[in-house]
Amino acid sequence: MMTRRNFLTGTTGLLCGATVLPAWAGLVGDPRTDLRPVLLLSEHPDPRLPFSPREVSLEHHPLSLERAAAISHQAEGPLSVDNYSALVALGTPAAIFALRTQLGSRWRVVMRGMHGAKAARLHEIHAPASLAGSLAGAVGAARDEYDFAGNLLALDLDPRELFKQKRISRLHQAQCWADTARASLLALPGRAV
Amino acid sequence: MERILPPQVNGEAFRGFVAEAQKAVGRDYVYLDLEWELPAYNDEYATLPKALHQPSAAVAPANVAQVQAVVRAAGRYGIPLWPISTGKNFAYGGPAPRLAGAVVLDLKRMNRILEVNEKHAYAVVEPGVSYMDMYRHLQSIGSKLWIDPAAPGWGGMLGNLVDHGAGYTPYGDHLLMQCGMEVVLADGTIAHTAMGALPGSRTTHLYKYGLGPWADGLFTQSNFGVVTRIGIWLMPEPPGYTPFMITYEREEDLYEVTERVRPLKLNNIIPNAATTVEMLWEAAVQKQRRHYHTGKGPLPESARKKLRADLQIGVWNFYGAVYGPAPIMENNLEIIRDSLTSIPGAKIYFDDDRKGDIGWEYRRQLMRGIPNMTEYNQMNWIPNGGHMDFSPISPVTGEDAMRQYSLIRDRVNRAGFDYIGEMLVGWRDMHHIFALVYDLQDEAEKRRANQLFGELIDAAAAEGYGEYRTHLDFMDKIAGTYNWNDAAQQRQRERLKDALDPSGILGPGKMGIWPQRLRKEGV
Numbered sequence: 001m002m003t004r005r006n007f008l009t010g011t012t013g014l015l016c017g018a019t020v021l022p023a024w025a026g027l028v029g030d031p032r033t034d035l036r037p038v039l040l041l042s043e044h045p046d047p048r049l050p051f052s053p054r055e056v057s058l059e060h061h062p063l064s065l066e067r068a069a070a071i072s073h074q075a076e077g078p079l080s081v082d083n084y085s086a087l088v089a090l091g092t093p094a095a096i097f098a099l100r101t102q103l104g105s106r107w108r109v110v111m112r113g114m115h116g117a118k119a120a121r122l123h124e125i126h127a128p129a130s131l132a133g134s135l136a137g138a139v140g141a142a143r144d145e146y147d148f149a150g151n152l153l154a155l156d157l158d159p160r161e162l163f164k165q166k167r168i169s170r171l172h173q174a175q176c177w178a179d180t181a182r183a184s185l186l187a188l189p190g191r192a193v
Numbered sequence: 194m195e196r197i198l199p200p201q202v203n204g205e206a207f208r209g210f211v212a213e214a215q216k217a218v219g220r221d222y223v224y225l226d227l228e229w230e231l232p233a234y235n236d237e238y239a240t241l242p243k244a245l246h247q248p249s250a251a252v253a254p255a256n257v258a259q260v261q262a263v264v265r266a267a268g269r270y271g272i273p274l275w276p277i278s279t280g281k282n283f284a285y286g287g288p289a290p291r292l293a294g295a296v297v298l299d300l301k302r303m304n305r306i307l308e309v310n311e312k313h314a315y316a317v318v319e320p321g322v323s324y325m326d327m328y329r330h331l332q333s334i335g336s337k338l339w340i341d342p343a344a345p346g347w348g349g350m351l352g353n354l355v356d357h358g359a360g361y362t363p364y365g366d367h368l369l370m371q372c373g374m375e376v377v378l379a380d381g382t383i384a385h386t387a388m389g390a391l392p393g394s395r396t397t398h399l400y401k402y403g404l405g406p407w408a409d410g411l412f413t414q415s416n417f418g419v420v421t422r423i424g425i426w427l428m429p430e431p432p433g434y435t436p437f438m439i440t441y442e443r444e445e446d447l448y449e450v451t452e453r454v455r456p457l458k459l460n461n462i463i464p465n466a467a468t469t470v471e472m473l474w475e476a477a478v479q480k481q482r483r484h485y486h487t488g489k490g491p492l493p494e495s496a497r498k499k500l501r502a503d504l505q506i507g508v509w510n511f512y513g514a515v516y517g518p519a520p521i522m523e524n525n526l527e528i529i530r531d532s533l534t535s536i537p538g539a540k541i542y543f544d545d546d547r548k549g550d551i552g553w554e555y556r557r558q559l560m561r562g563i564p565n566m567t568e569y570n571q572m573n574w575i576p577n578g579g580h581m582d583f584s585p586i587s588p589v590t591g592e593d594a595m596r597q598y599s600l601i602r603d604r605v606n607r608a609g610f611d612y613i614g615e616m617l618v619g620w621r622d623m624h625h626i627f628a629l630v631y632d633l634q635d636e637a638e639k640r641r642a643n644q645l646f647g648e649l650i651d652a653a654a655a656e657g658y659g660e661y662r663t664h665l666d667f668m669d670k671i672a673g674t675y676n677w678n679d680a681a682q683q684r685q686r687e688r689l690k691d692a693l694d695p696s697g698i699l700g701p702g703k704m705g706i707w708p709q710r711l712r713k714e715g716v
Contacts, residue, residue: 065566069347070325078329094572097237098347101281104301105224105233105251117576118634163229180481181576190229 027086027153036085038153041067041099043091048146049153058153059084063091068099073106081107082189088152089185090145093117096183103187110162111135111152113184115145120176127186128165131157139172145182152186159188194227197247199273199294200711207249210270210296214252217262222302224251234280234297236289236665238579238633240643246289246665248275251297257375257383257421263298264419265381267698273711274298275700276419278320278352281345284582284628285356286665291702292711301349303421306330308398314338315372315398315426320351324564331427338427339562341365344555346564351423355413357662359617359624361559363516364428365466366619373397373424374409379694384418398424414662415686416700417693428562431516435526436557438547440507442538447509447598448591451616451623453532454511455589458618462525465560467513469594470615474628475510475552476500477574477613478567491606504552507540514560571613571628579633581642583649585658587616587623594623600652601627608645609638624661650674663704672705687712 027038040047041063061067061079068091070078081087081103089099093114100109111127118124123139125132138151198207215223224230234248252274254260267274273295280288280301290297304321309331316327316338324342327350331338341360343353354367364370374386387403388396401407412418441450450469457463473492476485480503485496492500501507511533515522534541547553555567572578583601587593594616602612605627614627627649631642646667650660654674663671675682686706690697697708 065345065569069323069345069566069569092570092573093576093578094569097572098566098569101233101237101283101287102347103233105230108229114577166228180484181573183576190226 027088027155027157036083038086038088039081039084040149040153041087041089041091042146042149043095044146047090047149048144049150056153057085063089063095063099065092065095065098068095068102071099071102073104085189086157087185087187088149089187090149091183093181093183096185100185100187106190107187108159108163108190109185109187110157110159111184111186113139113148115148115177115182115184117181120179121173123172123174124169125172126167126169128162129168130165131155131162132168132170136170136172140174142177143175144177145184148177148184152184155186157188162188163190196227196249197244197294198249199271199292199296202271202294206270207272210266210272211250213266213269214250214263214296217266218252218254218259222253222255224253234277234288234290234299236286238283238287238581239289240579240581240631240639240646241666243289245293246286246291247293248290248297249294251299253299253302255302257303257377260298260300260303260377260419260421261381261383264377264379264698267296268379268381268696271696271698272296273698273701274419276300276320278349278355279323279347280352281323281348282352282356284580285663289665291665291668291700295701298419300419300421307422309334309336309338309427310398311336311338313399314429315424317373317398317422317424318350319422320349320420322350323347324350324353328562328564337430339364339430340427340564341367341370341562342559342564344559344568345566347566350425351420354423354425355420357414359466359619361466361468361512361556361617362428362514362562363464363466364426365617367425368410368413370426371409371423372399372401372426374412374420375422376412376418376420378418379696379699383421386412398426411689414704416703416706417689419699432518433522434514434516434561435522436512436514436544436560437526437529438542438553438556439511439533440505440540440542441509441511441536442507444508445595446507446536446538448595449536450509450511450533450591451589451594452591453536454618457529457532458589458620462515462528463513463618464516465514467511467618468556468615469618470510470512471612472497472501472504472506472508472510473611473613474571474615475504475506477571477628477630478555479504479551479570480574481576482574482611490609491611505547505550506552507538510552512556512560571630574613575630575632577633578630579639580628580630581646581664582662583627583629583646584660584662585625585653586661587625587658589618589621589623594625596656597625597653597658600656601625601649604645604648604652605629608641610642610645665702668702669705 037057037059040060114124142148275290275295276298277288300320303319305319308317324346341362341364373389386409515525617624
């Protein structure tokens with residue numbers, strides 16, 4: 001099993017092989033110690049992550065427009081988000097927009113990415129200044145959206161610090177990920193702080 | 194980002210209201226953070242600065258008692274409230290208030306399905322119940338009732354109905370299928386309408402009108418009260434259902450299609466809200482524009498031709514369905530086939546002909562009352578796209594259909610946009626929906642879209658066409674076009690507003706209706 005330690009320090013050579021990462025504590029931790037897992041939503045039923053969701057504190061669900069629209073804050077809803085410590089999502093611009101509006105004001109979207117919208121190699125990141133800066137390298141090195149997701153999941157974020165900052169937009173020229181526009185999102189529960 | 198307070202409200206009054214609202218609904222459900230919480234109540238597709246519709250706070254009550262408490266607190270402090278149900282009305286401004294500084298009264302936590310009556314075929318719901326929620330519930334209890342979802346299906350049943358929304362089954366005129374309401378008035382009083390006003394009424398959701406003036410309509414597209422519960426008639430599952438699609442090759446076929454559809458609708462041969470859909474509406478659901486054309490401006494004919502070939506669609510695509518026992522369906526289909534497929538080039542398709550076709554599949558579901566999100570894929574047509582819908586009503590005649598189509602298409606193309614539209618045929622009218630899609634990152638394009646929208650309103654009004662619903666930015670302008678006899682209707686509505694809501698706290702500016710104290714903010 002991949003441990004929190006070797007995942008975070010990149011000793012498997014998978015994650016850090018693709019990107020330049022500091023030794024972040026990471027959003028995903030050891031499932032034995034982290035009570036609330038991170039939720040990963042992506043279109044692909046088996047995203048090519050550098051680790052198995054079972055080996056870290058991560059749950060994966062497929063994302064479609066229907067699934068995004070069904071995201072709920074009610075425990076009895078089709079997919080309640082209230083029991084997760086963070087949420088990372090990859091999908092079409094429409095699906096990510098739908099998901100964001102479903103999260104509403106109880107979650108805080110700390111990062112929105114639009115990839116290949118205006119031009120195939122152009123990536124726009126909208127995030128608090130410190131996060132937007134630290135993601136520049138991650139965007140640049142990622143070969144595809146799953147590489148990028150791996151980087152997001154490895155982030156060690158201080159929500160209190162992030163929530164004090166204003167969000168900015170940064171444009172990055174990097175690799176083209178797909179022949180259609182893609183979008184990404186990282187959100188944290190707001191009222192937990 | 195600065196907090197925008199409502200007009201005539203100082204910081205002390207605002208804080209007083211917030212404290213009372215927090216007491217009423219709990220601190221967790223009063224949203225004040227400008228950077229992280231309130232953007233959820235912005236108009237995401239705004240063509241003008243978002244500050245024009247920026248709320249000062251949002252309050253999310255869980256039940257009608259909490260709604261009453263918030264409304265009363267708003268009355269005491271003069272705080273304007275903007276009620277929303279699920280807040281998904283994105284083509285018309287989403288959850289954002291008309292008036293900057295208003296407090297959004299977010300009712301999505303009130304999400305109970307209060308009753309499903311199988312025998313009499315109706316349901317009673319709170320504002321937070323979406324079409325998808327209701328569909329799942331009906332499936333889970335094994336109900337034989339159908340809903341009539343809007344497209345896309347994540348919208349609230351109550352919110353869509355009170356905004357005069359429409360669907361695609363024979364129950365597509367949503368307000369027509371409404372029966373019984375619970376409303377919180379501006380002074381916090383709860384009122385039940387029509388038969389519901391009778392204590393112990395056994396027919397609240399069976400007979401719409403009660404005794405005396407029918408008031409329910411006054412609480413739709415209005416700001417005279419907060420609707421907290423509604424009865425909706427549901428369609429019993431018919432013994433059979435056969436959807437069909439007919440494609441037409443030429444732009445001018447719209448004339449003949451519309452002429453032939455009118456008698457079929459009037460005589461209920463086609464019982465559902467049938468739809469004539471232009472090719473780019475179909476394309477936008479399934480494709481990204483740049484795969485066919487990377488330049489700005491309207492799509493060239495070469496690209497349109499390739500799209501038609503790739504998707505096996507026509508310039509116009511008519512969707513309808515027949516329902517009932519097999520002999521009735523067969524009989525009606527024969528009439529429909531005779532009438533609608535004798536236009537040169539027309540091709541008719543049924544379910545077996547279009548397996549795997551995304552555009553067909555979501556229409557097939559909608560006409561059968563299955564909510565889905567497929568149509569929302571239009572927001573991938575232009576990545577980072579937004580849209581506003583321009584929605585004039587038309588008579589069901591070929592002449593009017595062509596006149597409206599030309600009126601919109603010509604102006605839209607001149608302004609550098611594509612015509613993306615459909616015409617939904619109801620009992621006696623057509624809802625012509627034109628989706629004006631623009632790039633949210635292109636400030637010049639957004640300004641052009643906003644200006645174009647205003648021009649369309651003027652041009653349509655000059656031809657005798659009015660819109661049935663609109664975006665926040667254009668409520669005053671469109672209300673201003675309904676000005677016959679020195680705007681007698683508008684003045685009547687203002688008198689009603691002043692009588693029912695003398696403090697002017699409910700939905701100021703909704704559909705151009707302003708309370709006396711804010712009337713100068715409007716037209």
